[in-house]
Amino acid sequence: MIRFLLLLALVLSFNNSYGQLGFCNGSKGDPIFQEDFGTGSGYGPRLAAGITNYSYVTQDPQDGEYTISSIIGREIPSWHSYSPNLTPSGGKALIINAGFTAGQFYRTDISGLCENTTYEFSAYLMNIYNSASGACADGDIPVNVKFQIWDETNTQLLKEGSTGAINSTAFPLAEEYALTFKSAPGQNNVILKMFNNGEGGCGNDLAIDDIIFRSCGDLTSIDAGNSSNMNLRVCEEDTPYNVDLKATPDNTVYQTHAYQWQRSLDAVNWTDISGANQSNYTVVNLVQSTYYRVKVAEDSINLTNNLCSSFSEAFFVQMVSVPTAPVSNGDVVVCGNSEIPQISVKAGVDEMVNWYDAPSGGNLLQAKSFNYQPDVAGIFYAEAKSTLIECKPSSRTAVKITLDNIPDVEDETIQICPNSNISLDAGVSGFNYMWSTGENSKTIQVTQQGNYTVEIATNLGCAVTREFTVNDIDDAQISDVRTDENSIEIIPVNTGVFEYSLDGVNFQDSNVFLGKPGGVYTAYMRDKSGCNTVSLQFPYIxxxxxxxPNGDGYNDNFILRGVETFPSSQIMIYDRYGKLLKASNGSNFSWNGTLEGKDLPAADYWYHIKIEGFGELKGHFSLIR
Structure with a gap:
């Protein structure tokens, strides 16, 4: 089947010279006869005897020859080199190189027509000479074809018409031509003839395809009172339903009209309605969606043959069901101070949703939306309605938004004594708990430092997480005890939260003690959690x-307060060069800054004190003159 799809021009009207041609302006039936010249890639097959007096060739034809092929212009370069598009299976066309003498070049018998019926004959024609080739120096001869329809006796011409000049183009151009005729009573066969009105020579070469005969009838519309758009919608609650249908032909073809109403549930399989043979038909007690159409013919005898009649478009009486309740996409829980979210539902095809504040009646909150954005929590109701017609709405579906308060909690850092345990408490009661350890109680016991979390959840699923950081407490350790003339300072090895004492009973946060008399002391240090206590005994001098030494009675002598508590101690005074200036025990030590009765110069001097059981204490002091 050829289509010449580069450009298709439907010739819908002609001037007075070719007034006999014209398309069916009404309803067209299925083809009674169709010649598409087959498919394939080669030449042929040859036409049956008696169809043409031209010679068949298996190449591009010369004057007075024809071929059947899917390719134009294989050997003749002045023709359009073109595959006349052919259907996907590779359609062919009849290719004619007109003879030098004008006359008939094609004849075929058409059978199976219905009597007293209007028909449309149509065919696609293409001038295959390429005007851009310049092969015809003096101009090419246009294609001009005359169509004739004769009765089967070949004695009565029923209709004829000519295409007029089909001029060559620089690109492939196919045009469809048609004429209509009416069969007489008792007439079932006709003869189609085609004539070349031009003469052979340079040009006048053509391709023909898709020769079709089909019935032509009135365009018939159906209306049902106020519904004239071929569709009537009825609410399901209004069934069973009665409706009057009226068929109205446009009277462009038929002079008389015979009717047969049909019904279908799928618009594919149709059944005649017994006795429905008038232009009007009343549908009674309809309870389901149904299609209706009317078959129209000019003679009632032709109603039994679909090829001899025409059909109206299908008129659809559609039963619109009561919508089912919308399906909620889920209730929503809003945790704490989170924003109120949008809620939504699903509904059926051709349905819309309205939102209300009550299960029935109430106020319309939002129309025609599957979604609703509330400002506050609460219960909202979705109702489905048909978008096709105003029918009974569905029952309403409740969608609930619940506010769920969650507790305020703070993370916590906790100190733990090494090799001991501690209780971690979620801090709020009446919730569901899930610890990072896998436990689900409000409190848990832990023995190791690290990070622990607990998810505190409500019964509705809102949750907050609290984190505990557990650190081991550093052991209390004394690095040293530093003393001077009026203070004792306990020096810890590490930093931490410690407290200090010199009697093991009275502890203080400060590690410095003032105004203590000389003697033997014990320094105590412990962490405030009570993990451990350490002590160190030391002498205080x-x-x-x-x-x-100027005789004013103030600081005239170097003394060591408290050394008297260590009478067996040994005390030595040195100058900066290491010369021993005085040696004594601690029973009653004093030095006035002289050596062998002579004043020593102002300078720094050093003392060494050896105390049995405590080792040696060293320091220096200044002598000022």
Whole structure:
């Protein structure tokens, strides 16, 4: 089947010279006769005897020859080199190189027509000479074809018409031509003839395809009162339903009209309605969606043959069901101070949703939306309605938004004594708990430092997480005890939260003690969690920082307060060069800054104190003159 799809021009009207041609302006039936010249890639097959007096060739034809092929212009370069598009299976066309003498070149018998019926004959024609080739120096001869329809006796011409000049083009151009005729009573066969009105020579070469005969009838419309758009919608609650249908032909073809109404549930399989043979038909007690159409013919005898009649478009009486309740996409729980979210439902095809504040009646909150955005929590109701017709709405579906308060909690850092345990408490009661350890109680016991979390959840699923950081407490360790003439300072090894004491009973946060008399002391240090306590015994002797031996009674002598508590101690005084200036025991030590009765110069001097059981204490002081 050829289509010449580069450009298709439907010739719908002609001037007075070719007034006999014209298309069916009404309803067209299925083809009674169709010649598409077959498919394939080769030449042929040859036409049956008697169809043409032209010679058949298996190449591009010369004057007075024809071929059947899917390719134009294989050997003749002045023709359009074109595959006349052919259907996907490779359609062919009849290719004619007109003879030098004008006359008939095609004849075929058409059978199976219905009597007293209007028909349309049509065919596609294409001038295959390429005007851009310049092969016809003096101009090419246009294609001009005359169609004739004769009765089967070949004695009565029923209709004829000519295409007029079909001029050559620089690109392939196919045009469809047609004429209509009416069969007489008792007439079932006709003869189609085609004539070349031009003469052979340069040009006048053509391709023909898709020769079709089909019935032509009135365009018939159906209306049902106020519904004239071929569709009537009825609410399901209004069934069974009665409706009057009226068929109205446009009277462009038929002079008389015979009717047969049909019904279908799928618009594919149709059944005649017994006795429905008038232009009007009343549908009674309809309870389901149904299609109706009317078959129209000019003679009632032709109603039994679909090829001899025409059909109206299908008129659809559609039963619109009561919508089912919308399906909620889920109730929503809003946790804490989160924003109120949008809620939504699903509904059926051709349905819309309205939102209300009550299960029935109430106020319309939002129309025609599957979604609703509330401002507050609560219960909202979705109702489905048909978008096709105003019918009974569905029952309403409740969608609930619940506010779920969650507790405020803070993370916590906790100190733990090494090799001990501690209780971690979620801190709020009446919730569901899930610890990072896998436990689900409000409190848990842990023995190791690390990070622990607990998810505190409500019964509705809102949750908050609290984190505990558990650190091991550093052991209390004394690095040293530093003393001077009026203070004792306990020096820890590490930093931490410790407290200090010199008697093991009275503890203080400060590690410095003031105004203590000389003697043997024990320094105590412990962490405030009570993990461990350490102690260190030390002697406390308070030396003067400087002496001014000028006889005024103040700091005239270097003394060591408290050394008297260590009578067996050994005390040595040295100058900066290491010369021993005085040696004594601790029973009653004092030095006035002289050596062998002579005043020593102002300078720094060093003392060494050896105390049995405590080792040696060293320091220096200044002598000021």
């Amino acid at each position: 308070s030396p003067l920082k400087f002496i001014t």
